Structure formats: structure tokens, C-alpha cells
Amino acid sequence: MRDLPLQFCEYVLELTSVHRAPAYFVIDDEGGIVMQGGNLPFYGLQDISPAESTADDLLFLTGVFPIGEEPVSFPKVEMLPGVFADIHIFNRSDQNWVLLLDTSGEVAQFRSVQQHRNDLRLKLERQNRAANRPAEEA
Amino acid sequence: MIQKKVCMLGAFAVGKTSLVARFVKSIFSEKYHTTVGVKIDKKVVAGENGDINLILWDLYGEDDFQKVRMSYLRGSSGYILVVDGTRAATLDTAIGLNRNVEEAVGVLPFVVVLNKSDLTQEWEIDEGRVSQLAAQGWSFIRGSAKTGEGVEEAFQLLVEKISRA
Numbered sequence: 157m158r159d160l161p162l163q164f165c166e167y168v169l170e171l172t173s174v175h176r177a178p179a180y181f182v183i184d185d186e187g188g189i190v191m192q193g194g195n196l197p198f199y200g201l202q203d204i205s206p207a208e209s210t211a212d213d214l215l216f217l218t219g220v221f222p223i224g225e226e227p228v229s230f231p232k233v234e235m236l237p238g239v240f241a242d243i244h245i246f247n248r249s250d251q252n253w254v255l256l257l258d259t260s261g262e263v264a265q266f267r268s269v270q271q272h273r274n275d276l277r278l279k280l281e282r283q284n285r286a287a288n289r290p291a292e293e294a
Numbered sequence: 295m296i297q298k299k300v301c302m303l304g305a306f307a308v309g310k311t312s313l314v315a316r317f318v319k320s321i322f323s324e325k326y327h328t329t330v331g332v333k334i335d336k337k338v339v340a341g342e343n344g345d346i347n348l349i350l351w352d353l354y355g356e357d358d359f360q361k362v363r364m365s366y367l368r369g370s371s372g373y374i375l376v377v378d379g380t381r382a383a384t385l386d387t388a389i390g391l392n393r394n395v396e397e398a399v400g401v402l403p404f405v406v407v408l409n410k411s412d413l414t415q416e417w418e419i420d421e422g423r424v425s426q427l428a429a430q431g432w433s434f435i436r437g438s439a440k441t442g443e444g445v446e447e448a449f450q451l452l453v454e455k456i457s458r459a
């Protein structure tokens with residue numbers, strides 16, 4: 157946030173931490189969990205512990221490592237029924253940083269639009285097929 | 295145990311979620327609940343060198359408004375391309391998706407499921423096109439999330455392809 161005055165940076169941080177339930181993991185190159193924190197219970201990840209778990213227990217990380225220069229993101233991953241996270245994975249100081257941000261509200265809004273749209277499309281497709289069929293057979 | 299990520303890809307309402315539900319939980323529902331984003335499931339399957347934990351990524355369907363983001367494929371060992379046998383256009387969507395995947399992440403093992411085989415009366419897929427694609431090396435399995443036909447076979451075939459890749 158190079159060009160933003162500090163006050164805006166702080167405000168953006170505040171918004172994120174209040175509204176988007178940040179949670180994180182730091183993963184080493186062997187898949188060990190080095191550090192974790194934030195609102196993990198929100199995503200159902202309260203039972204993950206650095207002592208007893210590895211990155212393999214975090215199914216959304218399967219196959220993603222190693223991460224190069226380019227960060228990886230998985231938008232709208234369902235973590236619990238109705239709870240969705242935008243997941244960001246990036247490499248800093250030779251460790252893998254995994255950040256989860258809540259996006260459940262956006263998903264809920266979008267779902268009703270998408271459901272309606274797809275239902276309507278299927279109905280139109282069916283009508284078109286019904287209209288075309290007798291003509292083809294004739 | 296070895297973990298392998300597999301993505302479910304295809305047009306909207308072709309039966310991606312239903313195939314995963316049939317495969318993982320042996321259930322089927324007629325009601326259509328569209329997928330937003332991605333839901334991750336898992337199932338242990340037998341591989342050639344021991345058990346494999348399949349991590350299934352059930353993605354939202356592709357349509358004109360919403361292309362599937364290729365970043366979801368990151369780390370995938372393979373994918374299932376799902377076609378709705380009663381909607382011919384969904385084969386074109388699958389062909390387009392396959393092209394996008396190959397451009398974005400390279401060539402990966404995949405299996406095509408021609409789903410909804412229980413709806414024989416409404417079948418729309420042109421056999422000629424299927425043979426043509428099969429000649430190019432595409433593997434097709436006719437299946438039904440409703441009856442369960444072909445479902446185990448499709449995932450098993452993909453696992454075999456992944457093991458050999």
C-alpha cells in the first residue's frame with residue numbers, strides 16, 4: 157500500500173480483521189506447520205495443531221507446493237456448510253504463508269443469482285429441444 | 295498415505311456434484327443445487343501401489359458469464375470432464391475446458407464421463423464425435439450419478455492413468 161497514507165492502511169486492516177475473519181498457517185518445505193493463528197475455529201480448523209498435524213491434513217493444500225514467485229489463490233472454497241474462504245498462498249522468507257479470508261456473505265448473495273439463472277437456462281434449453289424435436293422427426 | 299488432487303470440470307448442471315455425491319456417499323438427489331466456488335471432498339481408493347487418498351475438487355460449472363478459473367487446477371494430478379448426455383452443447387464446453395487446462399497447466403490425465411445415461415430417450419450426444427475424440431486418445435465412460443452406472447469405473451480409470459503418468 158505504497159501510496160496510501162498510514163490512516164487508510166490501518167483502516168483497511170481494521171475492515172479486514174473485523175469483517176473477513178482472517179486465519180493463517182505458515183508451512184515449511186517439508187509440509188510441517190510452523191505457525192498458525194487467527195480465527196481458525198470459524199473455518200472448522202480448530203483441531204489442526206503444529207504438533208500433531210501436517211499440511212496433508214489441510215486438504216486444500218494438496219499438490220500446491222512448492223510455491224514460486226507467483227502467489228496462488230483459491231477463491232470461494234467451502235470450509236464448512238455455508239462457510240467459504242478465499243485462500244491465498246504465497247512464499248516469503250523461504251516459508252509458505254497461507255491466508256484464509258471469509259467470503260461467505262458474497263457467496264450467499266451470488267448463489268441465489270446463479271441458481272435462478274441456471275434454472276432458467278435449463279428451462280429454456282428444454283423448451284427449445286421440445287420445439288425442435290417434432291420438426292426433426294417430420 | 296499418498297494424496298492426489300482431482301478436479302471435476304464441465305458445464306453447469308451436467309452432474310459434477312452428483313457424481314461426487316454418488317462416488318463418496320452413495321447418494322443421489324433429483325434437486326438441483328448449483329455449486330458456487332468449490333467444495334472439497336475425499337475418498338480412499340485402491341491404487342496400483344497401495345491406497346490413495348483422492349482429494350476431489352467439485353468446481354462451479356462453466357458458462358458464458360463465468361469461466362472456470364484455471365488457478366483451481368494448481369496441484370491437480372488429473373481431472374474428470376463431465377458432459378451431460380442429454381445436452382449436446384455440454385460436449386463443446388468440455389472440449390473448450392480441456393483446451394484451457396492444457397494451455398494453463400499442461401497435459402494431465404483425464405477421463406470424460408457422459409453422464410445421465412439413465413435418460414436414454416433424451417440422449418443427444420453424437421456417436422461420431424465421440425469416436426473422433428476417442429481416436430485422439432480421449433477416454434469416455436457412459437455413466438449415471440442417478441443409477442451409479444460407470445461412476446466407480448470412471449474414478450478408477452482416472453486413478454490408473456494417474457498412477458501410470
Ligand SMILES: Nc1nc2c(ncn2[C@@H]2O[C@H](COP(=O)(O)OP(=O)(O)OP(=O)(O)O)[C@@H](O)[C@H]2O)c(=O)[nH]1
Pocket residue numbers: 274304305306307308309310311312313323324325326327328329330353354355356409410411412413437438439440441
Ligand atoms: N437423470 C439424471 N439426473 C442427473 C444425473 N446426474 C445429475 N443429475 C441431475 O442434474 C442436475 C444437476 O446436477 P449437479 O450435480 O448439481 O450438476 P453440477 O454439474 O454440479 O452443476 P453446477 O454446480 O451448477 O455446475 C440435478 O438436478 C441432478 O439431480 C444423472 O445421472 N441422471
Ligand SMILES: [Mg+2]
Pocket residue numbers: 310311312327328329352353354355
Ligand atoms: Mg455442482
